[in-house]
Amino acid sequence: MLNIKKAIEEGCEYFIMEVSSHAIVQNRIDGLDFYLKIFTNVTQDHLDYHKTLENYVQVKSSFFADESKKLINKDDQKIEFNPKNCRTYGIENSATYKVLAYSLNDGISAALAKIEKVYDFVSPMHGFFNLYNITAAISAVDMLEVATLEQICEAAENFAGVAGRMEIVSEKPLIIVDFAHTPDGMEKVLDSMKSKDIVVVFGAGGDRDRSKRAKMGFMASKYAKKIIVTSDNPRSEDPQKIIEDILQGIKNQKSIIVEADRKEALKKALKWQEEDEVILVLGKGDETYQEINGKKFPFDDKNIIKKLMKNRIR
Numbered sequence: 001m002l003n004i005k006k007a008i009e010e011g012c013e014y015f016i017m018e019v020s021s022h023a024i025v026q027n028r029i030d031g032l033d034f035y036l037k038i039f040t041n042v043t044q045d046h047l048d049y050h051k052t053l054e055n056y057v058q059v060k061s062s063f064f065a066d067e068s069k070k071l072i073n074k075d076d077q078k079i080e081f082n083p084k085n086c087r088t089y090g091i092e093n094s095a096t097y098k099v100l101a102y103s104l105n106d107g108i109s110a111a112l113a114k115i116e117k118v119y120d121f122v123s124p125m126h127g128f129f130n131l132y133n134i135t136a137a138i139s140a141v142d143m144l145e146v147a148t149l150e151q152i153c154e155a156a157e158n159f160a161g162v163a164g165r166m167e168i169v170s171e172k173p174l175i176i177v178d179f180a181h182t183p184d185g186m187e188k189v190l191d192s193m194k195s196k197d198i199v200v201v202f203g204a205g206g207d208r209d210r211s212k213r214a215k216m217g218f219m220a221s222k223y224a225k226k227i228i229v230t231s232d233n234p235r236s237e238d239p240q241k242i243i244e245d246i247l248q249g250i251k252n253q254k255s256i257i258v259e260a261d262r263k264e265a266l267k268k269a270l271k272w273q274e275e276d277e278v279i280l281v282l283g284k285g286d287e288t289y290q291e292i293n294g295k296k297f298p299f300d301d302k303n304i305i306k307k308l309m310k311n312r313i314r
Contacts, residue, residue: 021059022049036069038140040132041076043184047209071140073132089139091131097139102131104192112138114149121153125161127192134159164285166192169305174278177301179285181205181232183215186282190223193278200224201269202282203262204246206237213242217249224280226272228257230265232283233291262290263304270308281305 019037023029042057050056057078064070064081072081074090088095091102100118102110108123108131123134134156142149161167166189169175174196180189181204190198200220204213220227229246231239239260250256257272259265269279281301284290290299 019063021056024059024063025050034068036071036140036143037064038071038136039064039076039079039081040073040136041184042078043182045182045209045212047211048207069143071136071143073136075132087139087143089135091135097135097142099131099135104128104131108134110135112149112153114142117149119149119153121156123156123159125159126166127188129188129192130161130166164287164302167286167302169281169302170309173273173275175281175305175309176278177281177285177305179287180282181284183212183219186216186219187223189280189282190219193280194223197226197274197277198224199226199228199269199273199277199279200282201228201230201265201279203230203232203234203239204242204283205233206235206239206242208235210245213245214249217246219249221250221252225277226255226257228259228265228269228272230258230262231260231290232262233287235291236293262299262301266301266304267308270305270312 019029039060042060045056047053047056050059061079061081064072064079067082067084070081070086072086072088074088074093074095087097089097091099096114098113100111100113102108104127108125110121110131112119112121112135121134121138123130125134138149138152138156141147141152147155164177164179167177169177176193178189180186186202190200200223202216202220204216217229220229227250229243231242234242243258243260247253247256247258257265257268259268266281269281273279284299284301286302288298288300289296291297
């Protein structure tokens with residue numbers, strides 16, 4: 001709240017809020033007027049709360065049922081929405097903001113069409129999913145009418161990303177930390193690095209949707225050359241039981257290390273990494289704790305990796 005107060009004092013006119021499905025169901029956003037609502041996509045998440053994907057989709061759809069301004073991902077057609085005051089963005093389908101061409105080599109470059117005019121933008125970020133994110137961001141700012149679309153595209157080049165989201169911790173060797181903690185999230189991150197040999201380190205959260213664990217294991221085995229399965233936030237569950245659920249989705253377990261201690265898992269990843277391989281550490285992103293048996297212990301993937309790198313001996 002102090003940050004919001006400061007922003008108001010400095011003349012900020014817009015605030016960005018991520019609205020969770022929990023907040024919608026529990027009426028925690030009642031009374032708030034949104035100038036613009038943005039729909040990105042629906043993936044398997046929070047099913048421990050919503051029970052079914054259908055329920056989850058229905059909740060998401062309810063947020064976009066009014067007549068407020070909306071920006072909808074035209075390529076993810078799972079939700080229903082009120083078309084009034086709505087614009088769309090997309091790569092595969094026709095949309096108000098349509099990506100006509102793109103390259104994902106050494107970052108992102110793309111041509112974006114709005115009506116009959118085409119604009120170019122580049123970004124240092126990686127991955128197909130980030131192409132969607134940048135397109136949504138550019139489109140949303142254009143709808144706010146605070147700058148020309150050309151100026152917005154130029155500004156995109158200076159944005160290097162969000163902490164814990166495809167964040168590069170080390171360039172040589174390449175080590176990246178990301179918050180991906182669902183099968184879909186993992187696939188997007190892993191697919192963005194499929195041109196490289198991948199060493200992936202990940203776990204799954206305890207007291208959450210168990211059905212996604214084996215699917216996460218499958219995604220790891222589909223893309224990664226080497227896999228290290230470890231703990232995420234086990235909460236009240238036995239970390240080894242969570243790991244066993246993950247391993248159910250991995251048929252070929254030859255290039256796998258199981259290490260429940262996450263710090264030891266990171267240490268083993270660094271030792272296992274060979275030249276030109278990329279380490280992807282998934283699940284916690286910019287979290288600075290690990291939750292075990294109701295307690296939060298200090299734990300930061302990025303800081304631990306940096307400390308291990310200093311003592312790394314090849």
